[in-house]
Amino acid sequence: MNYQPQQPYQQPQSQPYPQQPYQPYQPYQQPPPQQPYQQQPYQQQPQQPAPQQSYACPSCGSTAEYAPGTNSLRCPHCRFEQPIAPVNREVREHAWEELASLPAKPRGAGGQILQCPGCGASNETNALSGRCRFCATPMVASAATDRIVPEGLVPFRVDKRDVHDNLRKWARSRWFAPNSLKKVNSAESLDGTYVPHWTYDAATASSYSGERGEEYTVGSGNNKETKVRWHSVQGTVQRFFDDVLVPGAGHLPADRLEALEPWPLKQALPYQEAYLAGFRTLRYDVEPEAGFQCAQQKMAKVIEKDVKKDIGGDRQRVHAVNTNYGAVTYKLLLLPVWFASYVYNGKQWQIMVNAETGKITGDRPYSPWKIALAVALVTVLVTLAVVLGRHHHH
Structure with a gap:
């Protein structure tokens, strides 16, 4: 096995033999950096849904949602609740110097494709989570591909x-x-x-x-x-x-x-x-x-x-x-x-x-009538104060 790949490298001068491995090698190596390489992400994106999480209700199988004010997922259909297991990790600050070592943010053609766990439809979105636009089932993408992943969150408390x-x-x-x-x-x-x-x-x-x-x-x-x-x-x-x-x-x-x-x-x-x-x-x-x-x-x-x-x-x-x-x-x-x-x-x-x-x-809208009334009232009060003031001096 080792012997064969070495040959094209070892004998570039003796042309008769390496000519064959060499020929397919070159066209294969050159185009990717120029054309197909750039187009591949655009072409492949629709076929490959982004990695995502799905939260099936263990009781009825439909998709559970986070219940505001709790640490649980609740099924909107059968109301079954399951606790979200806490993770053993602190919310931490990141040193500014870390930024330099992070890869540049990947830029896709559009958003990523999320496949609905409910109806199976493909949804193109820039959001990290949302609902299927066909059946409103919750969808959550993985943030792992982003340049910076969220460190923490303040959950919804007000429903x-x-x-x-x-x-x-x-x-x-x-x-x-x-x-x-x-x-x-x-x-x-x-x-x-x-x-x-x-x-x-x-x-x-x-x-x-x-x-x-x-x-x-x-x-x-x-x-x-x-x-x-x-x-x-x-x-x-x-x-x-x-x-x-x-x-x-x-x-x-x-x-x-x-x-x-x-x-x-x-x-x-x-x-x-x-x-x-x-x-x-x-x-x-x-x-x-x-x-x-x-x-x-x-x-x-x-x-x-x-x-x-x-x-x-x-x-x-x-x-x-x-x-x-x-x-x-x-x-x-x-x-x-x-x-x-x-x-x-x-x-x-x-x-x-x-x-x-x-x-x-x-x-919020303002009522022009109420404002006019208030202005009139203030004018009356000011006039009254002036009159009373003069009266007092006399």
Whole structure:
């Protein structure tokens, strides 16, 4: 066996014999890097469904789903519950240096193909989990092929029923909302989604230069004037940042997601695919490097406050801040959000609910009548106050 493969290598000069093994060898070796190699992933993708998890109910055989607020899978048909076995693994931070050793993120033609465990249909999707678009059976893909696998997740605690209750309270508590909005407890669409977020830790040391202003007054009585004496200063401030949160889904409004904070990040569970069953899970499309730039902007705001406090005095001017980031770590977490939308007055309004705390953020209509009434009322009160004030002086 050993003898044969060596021949093409050993005798390249004596052409008569190796000519045959050589000929098939060359055409076979050359094309792959150029043409078929690139096309293969695109061609093969549809035939080869991505590796995925299936959670068959041991009692009736249909697919079980994660039951919010528990550590169990529940069958939607026979209500049989089975506990999700905890994994013996900590949610840990990853050193920034690890990123350099990770392979580049694989980019497929489209999403991956998931085969429905219920009806067997092929579903093409970019999500990590979701439902079959033909029979709504839960499907969960394996994250093992991603560049970075989620480290942990905060599971859904608020279920659909609670979301409806929360929406009702929210609609009732909105000032200036039209009266008919109070009926919005049944959202037209309710979508439970795990949204990827990056967290970053960093030990920062920031050297700064600026000026400290001390106020003093000149003159007296009505001619009093406040002036400022400026002194140039420089110094260093240090701060350790823990779990600075940056959304990893670039197509969602970051300010809305921020409005859902705070999250109980310290209570995140180690990533287990069973918690995704029955929910949609988005893959991150903001790379960790880009996420860290957002995290640095968030840190910069805090550092500037530290610098002003360090400068002291009555007023502060900050000219330059130079920050060094040490011991940087990152991790990918999945956080649970209910996306609700309702139609009001022929327009669609969007709401997000933190599925751990129940906190709501979102669009809501204003009633022009109520606002006009309030403005009129304020005007009346101000006029009344002015009249009474004059009356009092006389």
